[in-house]
Amino acid sequence: xxxLHQGTDWLLEHLETEVDEDPLAESQLVDDLQSGTxxxxxxxxxxxxxxxxxxxxxxxxxxxxxxxxxxxxxxxxHCLLDFLRLEAAYDRDAWNFAPSxxxxxxxxxxxxxxxxxxxxEICGEGVKQNADGHLERLSELESLWGMRLPALADRLAERxxxxxxxxxxxxxxxxxxxxxxxxxxxxxxxxxxxxxVDRYLEDTHGSGIDVPPWLQRLQQxxxxxxxxxRPRSIxxxxxxAISHQLSTWxxxxxxxxxxxx
Numbered sequence: 001x002x003x004l005h006q007g008t009d010w011l012l013e014h015l016e017t018e019v020d021e022d023p024l025a026e027s028q029l030v031d032d033l034q035s036g037t038x039x040x041x042x043x044x045x046x047x048x049x050x051x052x053x054x055x056x057x058x059x060x061x062x063x064x065x066x067x068x069x070x071x072x073x074x075x076x077x078h079c080l081l082d083f084l085r086l087e088a089a090y091d092r093d094a095w096n097f098a099p100s101x102x103x104x105x106x107x108x109x110x111x112x113x114x115x116x117x118x119x120x121e122i123c124g125e126g127v128k129q130n131a132d133g134h135l136e137r138l139s140e141l142e143s144l145w146g147m148r149l150p151a152l153a154d155r156l157a158e159r160x161x162x163x164x165x166x167x168x169x170x171x172x173x174x175x176x177x178x179x180x181x182x183x184x185x186x187x188x189x190x191x192x193x194x195x196x197v198d199r200y201l202e203d204t205h206g207s208g209i210d211v212p213p214w215l216q217r218l219q220q221x222x223x224x225x226x227x228x229x230r231p232r233s234i235x236x237x238x239x240x241a242i243s244h245q246l247s248t249w250x251x252x253x254x255x256x257x258x259x260x261x
Contacts, residue, residue, distance in 0.1 A: 001055060008047040012040065050081065057084050059210065060152065068147045079145040083152055086141060090134045090156055097127060097160045104164050108171040116171075120164050131159035151212075154204050162200070166214045169196045170221045177222070 003011050012033065019030045032038035054061050054077075061080065070076040100123050107116035134156050142148050172193040179187035200214065 004048065004051050004055070008044040008051070009040075011047065012044060050077070053081065053084060057087070060084060060087070060149065063149050063151050067150065070145065070147050076145075079147060082141050082145065083149055086134065086137050087152055087155065089137075093127070093130050093134075094160055097123070100126075101160075101163055101167075105167045105170075108164075108167040113168075113171065116164075116168065120161065123164070124159075124161055127160045131156075131161075135159075154212075157203055162204075162214070165196060165200055166217055169193055169200070169218060172196070173218070173221045 012029075015027055016030050016033070019025045019027050029038070029043070033040055033043060060083070064080045064083075065071045068079075070079050100119075104116050104119050104123070107113070107119055110116075138153065138156050172189045175189035176187055176193050179189055204212070204214075
């Protein structure tokens, strides 16, 4: 952040000063700048993009810094950038899939949860090709650079569909909580919730650095206060109201018949 605040031009000047003051210091970047092989303005722009990218994905940089040996060598930062480029491509597709995810969340919270299951199957067919492509690219990068980012691998392994499983879990929390407060010994909602969590954890590993987003979403749902249903006043129809509706309906039919004639 300091470098971006001062400007990447300042960084280049600082590097040149260090090389000039220390005859044993070597820098290919400084050599290319001084020889004219590399344009200074272009170099400053590229550095700004790199530093801004690392800041925007700082949590991924922390994972890279704590789980890989490549992070011990500054000249291997391009390895991380390749993975970040892949994650950005996945996020773009995930953004396009967001409306389908929102629709699934509404269906899962509704009175007909089986519709959410049917919608999930339809979505799975639609995103299969893109999801397979991202996983293939991830495998190529892991083989190319000999490194693995566990949390990023989990992210791509979601195949855009794992958030739908989280929606199913969230839809069960309120019923499970209600059963627990009622002290019901056998809660079908809690058993199903536990089964969903176990299935989710089968393919989820994480890096152990931070609380995974899916757990944060479940915690938010647990902390959310249940909304009490609004009491509905049930009012029966009076004979006068029934007579009025029937007469209105009859007049409407008569008008339609006259128009046809």
